[in-house]
Amino acid sequence: MTERLVVIGGDAAGMSAASQARRLRGPDDLEILAFERGTTTSYSACGIPYWVAGLVEERDDLVARSPEEFRQRQDIDVRTGHEVTAIDTDARCVRVRDLGTGTEADHGYDEVLIATGAEPLRPPVSGIDAEGVFGVQNLDDGERILDAVAARDPQTAVVIGAGYIGIEMAEAMLLRGLQVHVVELAEAPMVRMGPELGGRIAEEMRELGIHVHLGVPVEAVNRGADGWVSSVVFGGRELACDLVVLGAGTRPASGLAREAGIPVGPSGGIVTDRRQRTPVDGVWAAGDCAETFHRVSRQPVSIALGTIANKQGRVAGLNLGGAYGTFPGVLGTAITRICELEIALTGLDEDEARHAGFSPVTATVDSTTRAHYFPGAEPITITMVAERGTGRLLGARILGREGAGKRIDVLAMAVWNEMTVDELSQVDLSYAPPFSPVWDPVLRAARASASAVGAAG
Amino acid sequence: MTERLVVIGGDAAGMSAASQARRLRGPDDLEILAFERGTTTSYSACGIPYWVAGLVEERDDLVARSPEEFRQRQDIDVRTGHEVTAIDTDARCVRVRDLGTGTEADHGYDEVLIATGAEPLRPPVSGIDAEGVFGVQNLDDGERILDAVAARDPQTAVVIGAGYIGIEMAEAMLLRGLQVHVVELAEAPMVRMGPELGGRIAEEMRELGIHVHLGVPVEAVNRGADGWVSSVVFGGRELACDLVVLGAGTRPASGLAREAGIPVGPSGGIVTDRRQRTPVDGVWAAGDCAETFHRVSRQPVSIALGTIANKQGRVAGLNLGGAYGTFPGVLGTAITRICELEIALTGLDEDEARHAGFSPVTATVDSTTRAHYFPGAEPITITMVAERGTGRLLGARILGREGAGKRIDVLAMAVWNEMTVDELSQVDLSYAPPFSPVWDPVLRAARASASAVGAAG
Numbered sequence: 042m043t044e045r046l047v048v049i050g051g052d053a054a055g056m057s058a059a060s061q062a063r064r065l066r067g068p069d070d071l072e073i074l075a076f077e078r079g080t081t082t083s084y085s086a087c088g089i090p091y092w093v094a095g096l097v098e099e100r101d102d103l104v105a106r107s108p109e110e111f112r113q114r115q116d117i118d119v120r121t122g123h124e125v126t127a128i129d130t131d132a133r134c135v136r137v138r139d140l141g142t143g144t145e146a147d148h149g150y151d152e153v154l155i156a157t158g159a160e161p162l163r164p165p166v167s168g169i170d171a172e173g174v175f176g177v178q179n180l181d182d183g184e185r186i187l188d189a190v191a192a193r194d195p196q197t198a199v200v201i202g203a204g205y206i207g208i209e210m211a212e213a214m215l216l217r218g219l220q221v222h223v224v225e226l227a228e229a230p231m232v233r234m235g236p237e238l239g240g241r242i243a244e245e246m247r248e249l250g251i252h253v254h255l256g257v258p259v260e261a262v263n264r265g266a267d268g269w270v271s272s273v274v275f276g277g278r279e280l281a282c283d284l285v286v287l288g289a290g291t292r293p294a295s296g297l298a299r300e301a302g303i304p305v306g307p308s309g310g311i312v313t314d315r316r317q318r319t320p321v322d323g324v325w326a327a328g329d330c331a332e333t334f335h336r337v338s339r340q341p342v343s344i345a346l347g348t349i350a351n352k353q354g355r356v357a358g359l360n361l362g363g364a365y366g367t368f369p370g371v372l373g374t375a376i377t378r379i380c381e382l383e384i385a386l387t388g389l390d391e392d393e394a395r396h397a398g399f400s401p402v403t404a405t406v407d408s409t410t411r412a413h414y415f416p417g418a419e420p421i422t423i424t425m426v427a428e429r430g431t432g433r434l435l436g437a438r439i440l441g442r443e444g445a446g447k448r449i450d451v452l453a454m455a456v457w458n459e460m461t462v463d464e465l466s467q468v469d470l471s472y473a474p475p476f477s478p479v480w481d482p483v484l485r486a487a488r489a490s491a492s493a494v495g496a497a498g
Numbered sequence: 499m500t501e502r503l504v505v506i507g508g509d510a511a512g513m514s515a516a517s518q519a520r521r522l523r524g525p526d527d528l529e530i531l532a533f534e535r536g537t538t539t540s541y542s543a544c545g546i547p548y549w550v551a552g553l554v555e556e557r558d559d560l561v562a563r564s565p566e567e568f569r570q571r572q573d574i575d576v577r578t579g580h581e582v583t584a585i586d587t588d589a590r591c592v593r594v595r596d597l598g599t600g601t602e603a604d605h606g607y608d609e610v611l612i613a614t615g616a617e618p619l620r621p622p623v624s625g626i627d628a629e630g631v632f633g634v635q636n637l638d639d640g641e642r643i644l645d646a647v648a649a650r651d652p653q654t655a656v657v658i659g660a661g662y663i664g665i666e667m668a669e670a671m672l673l674r675g676l677q678v679h680v681v682e683l684a685e686a687p688m689v690r691m692g693p694e695l696g697g698r699i700a701e702e703m704r705e706l707g708i709h710v711h712l713g714v715p716v717e718a719v720n721r722g723a724d725g726w727v728s729s730v731v732f733g734g735r736e737l738a739c740d741l742v743v744l745g746a747g748t749r750p751a752s753g754l755a756r757e758a759g760i761p762v763g764p765s766g767g768i769v770t771d772r773r774q775r776t777p778v779d780g781v782w783a784a785g786d787c788a789e790t791f792h793r794v795s796r797q798p799v800s801i802a803l804g805t806i807a808n809k810q811g812r813v814a815g816l817n818l819g820g821a822y823g824t825f826p827g828v829l830g831t832a833i834t835r836i837c838e839l840e841i842a843l844t845g846l847d848e849d850e851a852r853h854a855g856f857s858p859v860t861a862t863v864d865s866t867t868r869a870h871y872f873p874g875a876e877p878i879t880i881t882m883v884a885e886r887g888t889g890r891l892l893g894a895r896i897l898g899r900e901g902a903g904k905r906i907d908v909l910a911m912a913v914w915n916e917m918t919v920d921e922l923s924q925v926d927l928s929y930a931p932p933f934s935p936v937w938d939p940v941l942r943a944a945r946a947s948a949s950a951v952g953a954a955g
Contacts, residue, residue, distance in 0.1 A: 053936070088869060088931045097931075102871035205930075336926075347936045348929040369924050376928035385928055412545060414559035447904070447934070450927045454911035457925050467826050468914050469793075470907045471833035471842055472805040473662075474545045474554075477904070479510070479804045 043072050046361055047135055047150035049125045049297070051077030052084060052179070053347050054328025054354035055156030056106065059117050061358025068116040071362075074148060075111070076123040076137055081180045082108050086158075087347050089183040090206065093190075094213035100180055128153060128301035130321050152323050154357055155298050155311060159291035159329035159345040164201060168262030173270035174285040177206050186286070190217055195283030197222070199273045201259050203230030207288025208242070208379045211251050214286070215380075222252040222282070224259055224275045226289075233373075233390055237405075238424065238440045245382045291345045293330045306332045310343035315367040317357040325361065327353035334370035337389050337435055337456060338397035344373055372436075374453045376446050383446030387453040388436025391426050400429040404493040408482035410444035412474035421445040423486035425452075425462060432461035432494045437486070451483050462490035501528050503818055504592055504607035506582045506754070508534030509541060509636070510804050511785025511811035512613030513563065516574050518815025525573040528819075531605060532574055533594055535581040538637045539565050543615075544804050546640040547663065550647075551670035557637055585610060585758035587778050609780050611814055612755050612768060616748035616786035616802040621658060625719030630727035631742040634663050643743070647674055652740030654679065656730045658716050660687030664745025665699070665836045668708050671743070672837075679709040679739070681716055681732045683746075690830075690847055694862075695881065695897045702839045748802045750787045763789045767800035772824040774814035782818065784810035791827035794846050794892055794913060795854035801830055829893075831910045833903050840903030844910040845893025848883050857886040861950040865939035867901035869931035878902040880943035882909075882919060889918040889951040894943070908940050919947035 046062060048055045059073050075082075083105040091097045108119040120137075126145070127136040134149045161176035163169045175186050189195065198214040200207050203225035214221045223230070223246065229239025230246065230253070246253050257276035262285060265271035272281045293310040303321050304312040310332035313319050317327045328350035332341040349371055359366030374387040394401035403426050411418040421441030427434050437452040439445055455465045466487035472479055480488075503519060505512045516530050532539070540562040548554045565576040577594075583602070584593040591606045618633035620626045632643050646652065655671040657664050660682035671678045680687070680703065686696025687703065687710070700710050714733035719742060722728035729738045750767040760778050761769040767789035770776055774784045785807035789798040806828055816823030831844040851858035860883050868875040878898030884891050894909040896902055912922045923944035929936055937945075 085869065085871075085931065085936065087929070087936070088871065091872065091931055096873055097871050346929065348926070351936055352924060369921070370926075372926040374926045374928045376930045376933050378930070378932055383933075387926070387928070412542065414542075414545065414554050415548065416553055444901075444904070447901070447928065448907070450905070450938070450940070451907045451911055453927055454908055454915070454925060458911070458915040458917070460915070464826070467809060468911060469805070469827075469829040469831045469844070470910055471831045471844070471904065472544070472803070473833045473835070474542065474548055475835055476833050476840075479542065479544070479808055481907070483907070 043069060044151040045072045045074060045149065047148060047153045048073065048075035048156060049135065049153065050156035050158055050328070051075050051082035051108070051119060051121065052086065052156070052158060053350035054357070055154060056083040056111065057351050057354030058154050058156065058327055058358035058361060059111070060115060061355050062362040063115045063117060065359070065362025065364055073117045075117055075119045076125050077119065077121045078124040078140065079179050079181050080121050082106060082111060082119055082121070084180050085347065086179060089177050089180065090209035090213045093183050093186050093210070094216040096216070100184065103180060125297060128297065130301055130303065130324055133323055150323070152325060152361055154361065155324065155326040155330055156328045156354065157294040157297055157330040160294045161287040161291050162289045163287060164259045164289065166259055166261050168264055168270070171262055171264045171270045172268050173283070174262060174287065176287045177210060178291070189284060193283060195219055197282040198284040198286060199224060199280060199282045200286045200288045202287065202289025203253070204288060204290045205375065205377045206290070208246070209377060210286045210288050211246065212379055215249060215251060219284070222254060222280060224254045224257060224273065226256070226258050228256045231384060233386055234384060234438050234440065235390055235424065238422065238438055241440060242379065242382065242384060246379055249380055291329065293343045295330050298326065298330070306341045308332050308341050308343040310341070316360045317353055317368060325357050327357040333368070336370040336372055338393065340397065342371070342373065344371060346375065372453055372456050374449060376449060378446065381442055383439070383441055383443070385439040385446040385449035386437065387449050388434070388456040389426060390436055390438070394426050394435045399435055401426045401435060402429050402490070402493050404486065404490040406482065406486045406489045408485055409478060410441065410482070411476060412478050415474045419443050419445060421448070421482045423482055425486050425490040427462045427490045427494050429494060432463050432491060434460055434462050434465060434490070448483055462487045462494060466491055500526060501608040502606065503528055503530045504605060504610045505530065505532035505613060506592065506610065507613035507615055507785070508532050508539035508565070508576060508578065509543065509613070509615060510807035511814070512611060513540045513568065514808050514811030515611050515613065515784055515815035515818060516568070517572060518812050519819040520572045520574060522816070522819025522821055530574045532568070532576045533580040533582050534576065534578045535597065536636045536638050537578050539563060539568060539576055539578070541637050542804065543635060546634050546637065547666035547670045550640055550643050550667070551673040553673070557641065560637060582754060585754065587758055587760065587781055590780060607780070609782065609818055611818065612781065612783040612787060613785045613811065614751040614754055614787045617751045618744040618748050619746045620744060621716045621746065623716055623718050625721055625727070628719055628721045628727045629725050630740070631719060631744065633744045634667060635748070646741060650740060652676060654739040655741045655743060656681060656737060656739045657743045657745045659744065659746025660710070661745060661747045662832065662834045663747070665703070666834060667743045667745050668703065669836055672706060672708060677709070679711060679737060681711045681714060681730065683713070683715050685713045688841060690843055691841060691895050691897065692847055692881065695879065695895055698897060699836065699839065699841060703836055706837055748786065750800045752787050755783065755787070763798045765789050765798050765800040767798070773817045774810055774825060782814050784814040790825070793827040793829055795850065797854065799828070799830070801828060803832065829910050829913050831906060833906060835903065838899055840896070840898055840900070842896040842903040842906035843894065844906050845891070845913040846883060847893055847895070851883050851892045856892055858883045858892060859886050859947070859950050861943065861947040863939065863943045863946045865942055866935060867898065868933060869935050872931045876900050876902060878905070878939045880939055882943050882947040884919045884947045884951050886951060889920050889948060891917055891919050891922060891947070905940055919944045919951060923948055
């Protein structure tokens with residue numbers, strides 16, 4: 042008998058799962074029905090700021106596979122413009138609204154995968170839902186921002202929050218020729234980079250011509266007569282603007298699950314086991330809406346990232362397809378840039394380490410991406426957090442220019458494998474003058490960290 | 499009572515050791531006497547091709563610390579232009595020739611560190627010692643090549659061997675405006691990259707205008723009336739040329755040790771334990787002249803690389819300074835480039851794996867360095883060798899353009915930690931469109947390798 046898999050959400054996690062399940066089970070064995078609220082499937086949400094910036098030309102460049110392709114190549118019944126409004130886990134059915142016609146219908150399932158993604162954090166202030174205030178979650182959001190830029194010729198943009206999306210959208214607005222203000226509640230952008238590196242990011246943003254306002258909450262958003270945003274109030278001042286972008290991060294879009302009685306954890310994400318099963322029979326979750334396990338803190342966390350969504354989706358798909366897969370957890374590795382300044386991190390920062398029960402020791406080194414004498418050698422700063430006593434590497438941060446950021450992957454590998462900084466300092470990494478100093482910055486930082494652990498231990 | 503450490507060889511290994519020992523023991527406790535045959539200490543031998551190419555301007559750019567600096571800052575008695583000609587391990591003394599005056603003298607030691615480096619392989623053919631045939635081992639070699647280029651206005655260079663130094667020197671000669679011929683005994687350049695990737699390197703070299711002659715031995719080097727090289731004979735033809743560079747690799751300069759009865763291993767390097775002690779009391783060895791342990795094959799190997807020399811020198815220095823350090827072995831990680839083509843490898847290739855007793859399975863993927871739609875996305879090819887059955891990663895090769903090569907370090911970390919390709923495919927590596935596709939090429943290659951291991955296992 043044919044079973045039916047219903048997938049809620051047509052981006053990375055949902056469609057990775059659908060696709061993987063289909064590779065393992067044919068259409069006679071498994072019917073796959075995927076509902077997507079928006080108009081597109083399997084798009085790169087992380088690419089949206091660069092499309093808005095004009096660095097990526099076409100919306101379609103960001104689409105890995107269209108609904109049509111899923112239908113034709115994989116026999117996956119994708120329905121865009123359809124929103125799942127309720128899940129009945131006893132009756133095993135979902136209620137779906139056709140956003141075009143407004144009609145609703147119930148669809149039964151044998152298994153359902155919740156992959157509803159994340160939603161932008163909105164400061165709880167008046168006017169935050171005004172027209173002209175944009176999240177950056179899906180391609181339709183990007184389209185709306187580009188339409189506004191084209192139609193209204195905005196002069197000034199306010200970006201609320203200086204997290205990843207905040208700084209990427211600040212760059213995008215800058216490249217579009219707008220005056221850009223970034224308003225951040227914390228004392229520095231990219232809070233997880235720490236105050237010292239965060240301060241250098243703020244400095245770089247200011248040198249690029251971005252107005253950076255730190256340590257100030259947004260107090261209100263005002264609208265003009267046409268209902269469109271007209272100004273933002275923060276730190277006791279009112280700044281006239283034509284466009285507002287929400288860049289203060291996201292939270293798991295777990296409301297649908299919560300209303301259906303599916304457990305949601307303290308991080309706001311849906312609870313799953315390592316096979317991506319929720320505690321409710323027949324219900325699975327993957328991607329930004331789900332919790333995941335942090336391998337260093339051993340705590341459940343919610344991290345909205347395409348990599349995690351893709352991997353969790355694949356694991357869910359393996360299991361839904363009758364194979365076996367587990368998701369091993371995350372390190373919170375991330376990378377971004379503000380124009381030419383590369384920003385990357387993995388594992389825990391000092392505060393997070395302390396909070397997780399470690400006694401952390403921090404060390405920082407400045408080096409260059411190539412041999413110091415080689416043309417194109419760029420600065421790189423690496424901060425490492427290691428455990429006092431054992432010397433285990435708990436986390437690292439990188440700030441630098443071209444060739445700096447991606448070195449975080451070497452550190453992610455060290456954190457993943459629970460290596461000590463002493464051992465890391467001895468690893469046989471590659472060297473040639475166009476690629477690194479003879480002691481790669483990673484090795485130098487590990488040596489400095491090993492000394493710090495020893496000295497402090 | 500003051501002890502005396504004699505260091506033989508003033509480059510990476512020798513001076514790292516001297517410097518580290520000095521940090522731990524003051525001049526009243528340990529006298530350090532270092533003999534260097536050439537004129538410089540602590541130079542970047544790996545930087546010589548780029549200096550010859552004109553990419554690095556000054557000879558001094560390649561010198562990390564001069565003899566004068568060692569004398570003044572660290573009270574290390576460095577004597578350049580002095581060659582150690584014999585070691586008497588019973589009497590604990592070395593015989594030293596002053597290359598300036600030709601006089602010889604004996605110097606006693608309590609501990610001696612042999613750090614004599616490597617010497618270029620010279621095909622055993624007539625004329626190979628002609629003037630105009632250059633090795634690329636030290637700064638004086640580089641100086642001589644540059645002098646020849648300036649004084650003789652050479653039109654054609656022949657590079658014998660297409661290993662690292664061979665292809666780097668081919669680039670250098672090309673940038674100096676010469677016609678360049680590379681003659682390689684094997685069927686492809688960079689033998690350890692395998693025939694498929696090696697073929698692509700040859701293709702790239704030819705596109706750059708380098709004449710590449712593969713599968714042909716050099717048969718003779720001829721001299722002109724002035725004793726300077728005039729032509730090279732290979733594959734039955736005679737090619738007129740003005741300059742010859744030895745680029746066929748190196749062997750440990752272990753002759754001095756061998757003559758002193760210090761054990762030399764099958765790889766040609768001096769035998770040491772993990773603290774860099776030789777089996778002979780009071781005698782230590784580090785760097786290119788010493789053997790090292792390959793962590794995957796578990797065999798002693800000799801690999802001439804500045805990274806290993808620096809690390810071994812530091813370990814020797816820790817122990818000579820009364821502290822404790824061990825060298826954990828190598829993976830054979832290496833990186834180079836021919837103009838814009840980046841070439842990198844770590845661990846074992848398929849043949850080496852088989853030779854070491856593994857049953858290897860190879861998988862290759864092509865990807866891009868950034869999201870495929872992002873400006874500046876460059877091609878990257880990764881080949882992985884994993885063990886059948888366990889899926890343990892044994893080695894990897896990378897070929898690609900900007901941003902490709904340094905990803906080898908992630909793979910070196912995986913090999914170092916004896917990870918399986920399946921686990922590697924799940925590691926939380928960084929992602930943002932300017933830095934990688936959502937599945938980093940490393941993760942994609944690991945997935946392909948995991949499938950191959952499964953399918954073949």
